[in-house]
Amino acid sequence: MTQANKILLEQHGDVTLLDIRGDITILSESSLNDAYADANNQGAGKILLKFERDIYINSGGISVLIQLLAKTEQNNQQIGIIGLSDHFTKIFNMVGITKFAKLYTTREDALEAIS
Amino acid sequence: MAMIQASDKHSIEVNLPSKIGYERIAIASSAALAKMGGFPVARIEDLKSAVAEACINAMQHGNQWRLEARVVVKMNLSDDRVVISVTDQGDGVSEVPKYPGIKKIIEENASPRGLGVFIIQQLVDEVKYNHSFDGGHTMTMEIRLPK
Numbered sequence: 001m002t003q004a005n006k007i008l009l010e011q012h013g014d015v016t017l018l019d020i021r022g023d024i025t026i027l028s029e030s031s032l033n034d035a036y037a038d039a040n041n042q043g044a045g046k047i048l049l050k051f052e053r054d055i056y057i058n059s060g061g062i063s064v065l066i067q068l069l070a071k072t073e074q075n076n077q078q079i080g081i082i083g084l085s086d087h088f089t090k091i092f093n094m095v096g097i098t099k100f101a102k103l104y105t106t107r108e109d110a111l112e113a114i115s
Numbered sequence: 116m117a118m119i120q121a122s123d124k125h126s127i128e129v130n131l132p133s134k135i136g137y138e139r140i141a142i143a144s145s146a147a148l149a150k151m152g153g154f155p156v157a158r159i160e161d162l163k164s165a166v167a168e169a170c171i172n173a174m175q176h177g178n179q180w181r182l183e184a185r186v187v188v189k190m191n192l193s194d195d196r197v198v199i200s201v202t203d204q205g206d207g208v209s210e211v212p213k214y215p216g217i218k219k220i221i222e223e224n225a226s227p228r229g230l231g232v233f234i235i236q237q238l239v240d241e242v243k244y245n246h247s248f249d250g251g252h253t254m255t256m257e258i259r260l261p262k
Contacts, residue, residue, distance in 0.1 A: 026135065056139070058167050059231040070221045087160035094237050095230065096217030 004028070007035040009042075013115050016044035017107070020051050026060030036068055040075065046114050047072060050107065051083035062095060069100045080110045125192040130185055131170065133178040133203075138170035141188040145199055152192045154260060161238040162197060162258050168231035169201040169254050177203025177252055196240075200255040207252030211244065 005028050008019040016039040020032070039047060049065075051057075072079045079101045084092060092098055104110035129144050131137040145166045149159045170186055178184035184204045191198045212229035219225035235242055241257040 056142075056167070058138075058164070058171060059227075059234055060135075060171065063227040063230060066217060066220050066227060069217075070224075073221055085160075087157065087164070091164065091234065095214075095234065099217060100221060 005031040007031055009035065009038060011042075012048075012111050015046045015048050015111055015114050016042065017048045017050055020049060022052070023056040024051070024061030024065065025056070025058050026064065028061055029064045032064055032068055036071060040071075040077075044077060046078045046080075048080045048082065048107075048110050048114060049101070051081070051088075053083055053085055057088050057091070062091075062097070065097065066095075069097065073100065078114060080104055080114050082107055082110050127190045129188040129190075131174075131188065132182050133174035133180050133184050133186060134182055135171070135174065137186075138167050138174070141170050141186075141201075142166050144188075145190050145197065148190050148192050149197050149258070152197060152260070154197070154258075158258060158261065162199075165235045165238045165256055165258070166199060166201070168235050169199070169256060172231050172254070173201050173203035173205075173252075176208065177205030179205065196257055196259040198255065198257045200253050202247075202251050202253040204251050207244065207246040 005020055005022040007021065010017040010019060018035050018039065069079065080103070081092070081101050082104045084103060089103060092103065102113070104113060127144050127148055129141045131140060142163045146159050146163050149162050154162070166188070170188065173186040174180060178186065187202045189200045211232055214229040214233035215225040220227050235256060239256040240259045243255045245253045245255065247253065
């Protein structure tokens with residue numbers, strides 16, 4: 001059955017990268033919130049979410065991500081996303097996530113644009 | 116436990132408990148059926164997401180996560196389309212919830228209710244809702260081969 005995500009935090013200059021392993025569903029809520037809280041406590045001003053390419057994301061997971069975006073808005077943090085498949089790039093555009101988080105193709109592109 | 120059975124030559128039926136994660140069985144079955152029908156990868160991905168959302172809606176809003184309440188997913192492949200019906204044991208809803216949009220969720224703390232249905236409506240060619248008088252609510256989705 002679905003497991004909670006493993007999330008590794010990496011610092012790249014002033015960008016905190018959350019390397020998220022596993023599917024994004026409602027079961028991701030606590031691990032994503034904990035990882036964001038850790039990044040926030042470290043004073044992150046810019047956040048980059050990295051997903052694995054072939055994962056399963058459903059509306060429960062998207063709702064969790066939207067709540068995370070609400071926190072980054074409240075805290076005036078810049079946020080980007082990398083690693084999405086073409087399908088989930090389409091869905092993230094469809095539901096409006098790209099109004100609040102910019103999608104990048106590669107980690108290098110993202111770090112260059114955000115830093 | 117989930118059960119899978121073929122009801123006719125091009126039909127599959129999956130019977131699931133209302134527990135998160137079991138929707139993956141319906142996702143895998145529908146994807147396999149669409150692949151057999153020659154659907155392109157992008158449309159199969161659309162179908163997988165639509166089936167996931169319909170099953171989760173049925174488990175959550177229809178069956179209220181009652182483990183003993185079942186979700187029945189019927190899948191039929193014809194020449195140019197896959198038709199999938201997802202039936203729960205709930206009463207259905209008087210009105211299909213409307214996704215409020217991300218700005219209202221983030222800026223006005225609106226509920227994200229309706230997000231799953233919104234995703235389904237965007238991904239499939241046709242969606243219908245039907246309430247059965249002997250109990251149960253069915254969402255039927257159709258996805259067609261691109262011309």
